Amino acid sequence: MDNRAGEMQIFLRVVEAGSFSEAARLLRMTPSTVSKLVGRVEARLGVRLVERSTRRFSLTAEGQIYYERSQAMLNSLDEVERDLSQGASSTGGTVRVNVSVAFGVLGLEPILPEFWQSFPNIVVDLSLSDEIVDLYLDRTDVAFRTGPLPDSGMTARKIGVARRRIVASPAYLDRYGVPRTIDDLSRHNCLGFNFRRAAPVWPLRESGRIVDRAVKGSLLANNGDTVRRMALAGVGLARMADYHVRADIAAGLLTEVLSDVVVRDEEPIHAIFLGGPRMPQRVRAFLDFVVPRLQRFVHGDAPAA
Numbered sequence: 666m667d668n669r670a671g672e673m674q675i676f677l678r679v680v681e682a683g684s685f686s687e688a689a690r691l692l693r694m695t696p697s698t699v700s701k702l703v704g705r706v707e708a709r710l711g712v713r714l715v716e717r718s719t720r721r722f723s724l725t726a727e728g729q730i731y732y733e734r735s736q737a738m739l740n741s742l743d744e745v746e747r748d749l750s751q752g753a754s755s756t757g758g759t760v761r762v763n764v765s766v767a768f769g770v771l772g773l774e775p776i777l778p779e780f781w782q783s784f785p786n787i788v789v790d791l792s793l794s795d796e797i798v799d800l801y802l803d804r805t806d807v808a809f810r811t812g813p814l815p816d817s818g819m820t821a822r823k824i825g826v827a828r829r830r831i832v833a834s835p836a837y838l839d840r841y842g843v844p845r846t847i848d849d850l851s852r853h854n855c856l857g858f859n860f861r862r863a864a865p866v867w868p869l870r871e872s873g874r875i876v877d878r879a880v881k882g883s884l885l886a887n888n889g890d891t892v893r894r895m896a897l898a899g900v901g902l903a904r905m906a907d908y909h910v911r912a913d914i915a916a917g918l919l920t921e922v923l924s925d926v927v928v929r930d931e932e933p934i935h936a937i938f939l940g941g942p943r944m945p946q947r948v949r950a951f952l953d954f955v956v957p958r959l960q961r962f963v964h965g966d967a968p969a970a
Contacts, residue, residue, distance in 0.1 A: 670742065672706050673735035675699060676714070680732050684722050706731075757786030758947040763808040766888035767909045768934070769793040772962045773809075773955065780954050787947050795858070795888045806948045807938045809959075811906075814933075820940025822956050825963030826931045827906040831867070832919040836899040844902070844922055854901030855880035856892045867904050906932075908963055934963060 675692065679699060682688040689696040700717075707714050714728035724732060764773055769791065777789060792805075814821055844853055855867070857880065867880055882901050886892050889909055896903035896910075897918055903910075913919040936956055938948060 670739065672702055673739055675702050676706060677732065677735055677739070679703060679715070680724065680728075685717075756784055756946050756950050758945065759788040759790050760947050760951045761790040761792075761804055761806045762951075763792045763794065763805045765795045765809065765811060766793045766890045767795075767893070767906065768809055768811070770890060771908060772959050776955060776958045780951070783954065784947075784950055787951065789951070793888075806945075807936055807951065809934065810937050811934050812932045814935060814937070819937045821935040821937050822952065824934040824936060824956065824959050826933050827908060827963065828931050829904050829906055830910060830914075830921050831902055831904050831923050832896060832910050832914065832921050833902045834897055834899045834918065835920055837896075837901065838920060838922070840899070847923075847926055850880055850902075850923075853882075855882040856884045856886070856895055856901045856903045857882055858889075858892065859885035859887055908965075911965065 675688070678692055679685060679688040682691060685699050685703075686696045689699045692699065703714065710727070710731070712727040713725050714731055716723045716725060762773075770793070773791075780789075781787070809824065811827060841853060842849075844850055850867070884892065884895055884900065886895075889905060892903050893905060893909060893913070895901065896905070897913065902922070910919050914921060936952060936959075938944070938952065
């Protein structure tokens with residue numbers, strides 16, 4: 666059984682007491698037992714931690730490192746147990762979150778009531794926008810990003826992978842016909858986006874190769890939920906993330922088309938934040954709670970609200 670934390674505690678007591686015999690007295694153990702435990706640590710690490718003699722007790726360079734890091738690790742362990750024993754209600758403050766409209770409405774918002782049951786003193790300052798914000802300038806603690814990540818000093822936790830589908834309402838398809846080939850898109854109303862990173866092309870497979878087919882339509886919106894609602898209203902075709910339309914497809918409100926020519930159009934989703942040992946406890950608590958639940962949502966293990 667691995668009891669390295671216990672061995673660290675005994676080693677710290679030996680160093681602080683200045684001798685094996687005094688540490689043994691404080692620990693209510695025999696000096697030989699304490700000496701054997703320290704020797705076992707030395708054998709496992711392959712280094713000598715203490716210099717033993719009848720006249721003096723001293724740490725080696727490796728022993729000093731082991732002492733300092735053991736002390737830091739045990740302090741962290743004490744902090745974890747203290748937070749848990751005091752209860753989640755002791756964690757408070759404001760967490761500023763930025764997330765796309767669809768991912769926020771369907772993925773994040775449904776789990777917030779459960780989050781507040783566990784952390785009633787944390788305020789979630791939630792901004793829904795499909796535009797990319799600057800975390801530093803907007804004082805954002807956590808942002809959820811879809812697509813490749815640029816190089817930065819931020820820390821990222823992967824949520825999952827979003828696959829895009831081309832969908833339309835049954836009413837639209839009854840009126841204008843079901844597109845069967847890439848060329849059919851030219852006579853259909855293809856709904857799109859107007860934010861800077863959006864491009865008026867849909868990646869499709871043609872004659873065994875992938876092409877970016879230019880599309881056009883009567884709508885350019887700055888968020889996916891508007892595009893989805895227009896697709897539901899029978900306005901045109903929409904290229905949407907799977908998590909955004911899976912419930913509509915299951916309910917028969919939207920129909921996937923051109924699935925045989927759509928390439929495996931996928932983009933990763935990440936939670937982006939300032940990491941490191943100085944991360945506020947409120948941010949750590951928020952991430953630890955929502956990330957695993959959002960991972961299940963993206964993978965289809967949790968229904969959209």
